[in-house]
Amino acid sequence: MPLLTHSTVVITAPAKEPVNLAQAKRQCNVANEIVAFDRFFEGDSVAEGAITAARELVEHDTRRSLIDQTLEDTHEDWPGEDYIRLHRTPADSIVSLKYLDTGGVQTTWAASNYELDTGRGRIYPAYTVTWPAIRQRHNAIVVRYVAGYGTNETDVPQVARQAMLLLIDEMFNKRSTVIDPGEGYYSLVNRLRDGTYP
Numbered sequence: 095m096p097l098l099t100h101s102t103v104v105i106t107a108p109a110k111e112p113v114n115l116a117q118a119k120r121q122c123n124v125a126n127e128i129v130a131f132d133r134f135f136e137g138d139s140v141a142e143g144a145i146t147a148a149r150e151l152v153e154h155d156t157r158r159s160l161i162d163q164t165l166e167d168t169h170e171d172w173p174g175e176d177y178i179r180l181h182r183t184p185a186d187s188i189v190s191l192k193y194l195d196t197g198g199v200q201t202t203w204a205a206s207n208y209e210l211d212t213g214r215g216r217i218y219p220a221y222t223v224t225w226p227a228i229r230q231r232h233n234a235i236v237v238r239y240v241a242g243y244g245t246n247e248t249d250v251p252q253v254a255r256q257a258m259l260l261l262i263d264e265m266f267n268k269r270s271t272v273i274d275p276g277e278g279y280y281s282l283v284n285r286l287r288d289g290t291y292p
Contacts, residue, residue: 101168102181105238108161111145112250113258118145121259122266148261152254156287158183160250162242169235172225176218182241183215189238191217194229200236201226215241257282 159182243249
């Protein structure tokens with residue numbers, strides 16, 4: 095089995111969201127109910143927080159980053175097979191890959207030693223290269239990388255954006271932060287997660 099991610103943290107959040115406030119209001123059918131929308135979300139700033147929450151949930155459920163962001167995965171050891179699986183795809187680039195050498199010194203592994211499969215989010219050792227010896231402990235390996243479909247909302251697949259809108263609509267129309275987005279939502283995220291879209 096490939097090594098599972100020990101933990102993942104966001105280093106640099108997306109510069110924007112895949113869905114904007116006007117799109118959220120249209121989805122919630124509030125052309126004539128702006129006051130109700132603003133009252134529920136306590137103004138645009140809280141509504142924008144709901145948009146962010148919807149994006150984070152879609153990313154969690156699909157294991158995909160939507161707008162480009164910098165992430166950091168940590169691992170305890172090299173994988174038993176021949177690749178490290180990144181927690182999020184699509185992976186644009188590797189910023190750095192660091193490990194604790196046997197002396198306990200954090201060392202940056204040269205980019206020439208590995209290759210990135212961007213679509214599947216896998217890091218392979220380069221031809222004839224093997225994983226270096228490490229001091230095995232928590233956070234022994236730290237991979238910092240950029241993942242996402244691009245920097246603009248139009249770069250994000252529409253199926254992901256629609257899934258976000260369904261979540262926002264659920265929050266608004268049920269006037270609750272306890273949401274059950276239903277089969278339509280899960281149909282969308284399953285297609286995205288399983289790589290069957292587009």
